[in-house]
Amino acid sequence: MLELFVDIKDELQAVENELRKIVQVRYQILTETSTHLLNAGGKRLRPALTLYGAKFYNFDMERIIPLAATLELIHMASLVHDDVVDASMTRRGKPTVKAMWGNKISTHIGSFLFAKSLIQISRYEDNPLIFEVLSDISVQMSQGEIIQISSSFDTNQSIKDYLYRIKCKTALLIAASAQLGAVACGADRDIYLPLRRYGYNIGMAFQITDDILDMIAEQCQLGKPIGGDLRQGIITLPVIYALKRCKDKKRLVELVTKVEKSDDEVNEALEIIKNSGAVEYSFAIAQKYIVKAKMELKELPDIPTRLTLGMAADFVYARKF
Numbered sequence: 001m002l003e004l005f006v007d008i009k010d011e012l013q014a015v016e017n018e019l020r021k022i023v024q025v026r027y028q029i030l031t032e033t034s035t036h037l038l039n040a041g042g043k044r045l046r047p048a049l050t051l052y053g054a055k056f057y058n059f060d061m062e063r064i065i066p067l068a069a070t071l072e073l074i075h076m077a078s079l080v081h082d083d084v085v086d087a088s089m090t091r092r093g094k095p096t097v098k099a100m101w102g103n104k105i106s107t108h109i110g111s112f113l114f115a116k117s118l119i120q121i122s123r124y125e126d127n128p129l130i131f132e133v134l135s136d137i138s139v140q141m142s143q144g145e146i147i148q149i150s151s152s153f154d155t156n157q158s159i160k161d162y163l164y165r166i167k168c169k170t171a172l173l174i175a176a177s178a179q180l181g182a183v184a185c186g187a188d189r190d191i192y193l194p195l196r197r198y199g200y201n202i203g204m205a206f207q208i209t210d211d212i213l214d215m216i217a218e219q220c221q222l223g224k225p226i227g228g229d230l231r232q233g234i235i236t237l238p239v240i241y242a243l244k245r246c247k248d249k250k251r252l253v254e255l256v257t258k259v260e261k262s263d264d265e266v267n268e269a270l271e272i273i274k275n276s277g278a279v280e281y282s283f284a285i286a287q288k289y290i291v292k293a294k295m296e297l298k299e300l301p302d303i304p305t306r307l308t309l310g311m312a313a314d315f316v317y318a319r320k321f
Contacts, residue, residue, distance in 0.1 A: 004315055005048045007308065011061065011068075015047045018069040022116050033097050033109045037076055040094045045206075046071040046177040048312075053181030053195045055305045060185055066120050067130070067184050071177045073117035074134070078141060078173075080110035085149065086232055090225075114138075129183050137172045144168025153233035153257045155243055162237055163204070170210075171203030194299035198309065201293035206316045208286040211236035212279055215270055217320060227266040230256065237285065238278035246276035283317075290317045 005012060016038070023034035047068035054064045080097050082088070084106045089099040098106040117134075124130040147165050151157055178199030182192040214229045215238060229236050239256060246252055255261065255269040273279070293313045297306050 004308070004312055005044075007304070008048060008051050011051050011065070012044055012048060014061070014065050015044070015051075015068045015072065018065050019072060022069060022073070022120070023113075029101075029105065030109070030112055033101055033105060034076075034113060036100065037080065037097055037109075037113075040092050042092065044072065045312075046075050046174060049174065049177040049199055049309075050181040052305050052309055053178050053183075053187075053192070054185045055181075056191050056195065056300055056303070057182050057185040057187035063184055064181055066123050067180060070117045070120040070134075071173070071180070073113050073120065074138065074141075075173060077110045077113035077117065078145075080106050080113065082145070084110070085145070086228070088228070124184060127184060130180055133176050133180060133183075137176050140168040140172055144170075148234060151235065153259065154235060155239075155253050155256055157235045157240060159237065159240055162235070162240055166204060166207040166211075167200075170207040171200050174203030174206065175200035191300065194296045198293045198296040198313075201289045201296065202313050202316050205286040205289035205293070205313070208237055208282055208289070209317060209319065212238060212282050212286070213319075213321070215273060216279060227270055230266050230269055231261055233257075233259065237282045238273050241278040241281045242273040242276040245278070246272050248272060286317055290314065 019038055020035065023038070024031055050068040050071050051064060054060070079091065083091060083096040083098040084103050087098070088096050090096060096106075097109055101109075121131060121134055144165050144167070148169065151161070151165075175196045176199070179192045179196035182195055211229060214226060214236070217226060230239070233256070235256070243249060243252060243256070252269060252272045255265055255272070258265065261269075290313050294310050297309055300306050
């Protein structure tokens with residue numbers, strides 16, 4: 001995805017430098033683990049959207065870079081905690097912090113990164129909307145994760161339940177990323193609200209696509225084993241659809257609700273889901289969100305950045321990792 005953001009290459013490098021500066025602290029273990037996470041790479045979608053949002057008004061490098069880093073710190077903190085909860089040993093093809101340092105260190109590293117984001121946010125005390133948006137989203141992200149944990153292996157979930165969960169877990173932070181760059185630069189509502197709605201819609205599509213890829217991607221591209229959600233009992237959109245439409249619902253329920261699954265059982269469940277048309281259905285839902293996102297761009301000034309955001313939306317849908 002970084003290739004798509006070639007026009008903000010220097011700005012993204014400045015964000016990367018800021019992140020590395022932020023995690024350089026007195027205690028080596030904090031710096032070492034945080035740097036490991038940074039070195040694992042990532043799409044840097046959230047800081048990129050922050051930078052692009054700022055370009056629709058009065059781009060101020062010094063004001064935007066710390067904010068873009070803040071959005072990525074919040075995201076990084078959530079990833080570390082997710083890996084502990086999910087017992088994930090690899091992410092992006094590399095060992096997770098959990099895999100290398102264990103659960104205790106990982107839990108506190110996630111908290112450390114989130115605390116660092118709070119320090120960054122304090123730079124924007126002159127703009128209470130930034131505080132308001134990020135504090136609300138932090139609560140809702142935690143709420144989404146708790147809902148996901150508490151609903152593990154529950155096959156009675158509806159599509160509505162699923163969409164609410166991914167809104168909290170994923171879409172709201174991406175929405176804020178697109179919105180707050182413009183907010184920090186002093187843009188009016190007619191600019192930052194369409195950006196927020198754009199970000200929300202690509203955020204929904206992003207998570208739906210993620211959940212599809214967990215079932216159909218090549219492991220070497222995904223950077224982690226496929227079928228991870230099924231193993232953990234996370235009920236995603238393809239599963240919900242398949243439970244309603246597949247020919248062998250009883251067997252699928254049996255496989256999905258089984259806490260300990262063999263590789264053969266995971267593969268069997270994946271085949272049932274794929275044969276039900278669930279993948280095609282889920283891609284169609286993701287595509288609807290992409291269409292909505294691109295419609296929101298029409299409300300924004302016609303500058304080159306608008307075209308780039310349109311291409312970013314297409315990438316979210318078409319990506320293979």
